[in-house]
Amino acid sequence: MGDSKDEWLNVREVMDLVGLGRTSIYALMEQDEFPGSIRVGAKSVVWRLYEIELWMNQKICERTR
Numbered sequence: 001m002g003d004s005k006d007e008w009l010n011v012r013e014v015m016d017l018v019g020l021g022r023t024s025i026y027a028l029m030e031q032d033e034f035p036g037s038i039r040v041g042a043k044s045v046v047w048r049l050y051e052i053e054l055w056m057n058q059k060i061c062e063r064t065r
Helices: 011-018 022-030 049-063
Strands: 038-041 044-048
Touching: 011 022, 011 044, 011 049, 044 049
Parallel strands: none
Antiparallel strands: 038 044
């Protein structure tokens, strides 16, 4: 996929990228502190890479304040 704004990640890829476990990711989502997932099947969800990258950049900016 050419443009990262269009790339989708499954939960394992998100976990590897951000260094958090599944439980932590879903807990942050419940608190509206992590990008929401997109349901693509009965038991399948994905996240947009672009939104995950924005979240990570926000965390970096918060660290440097």
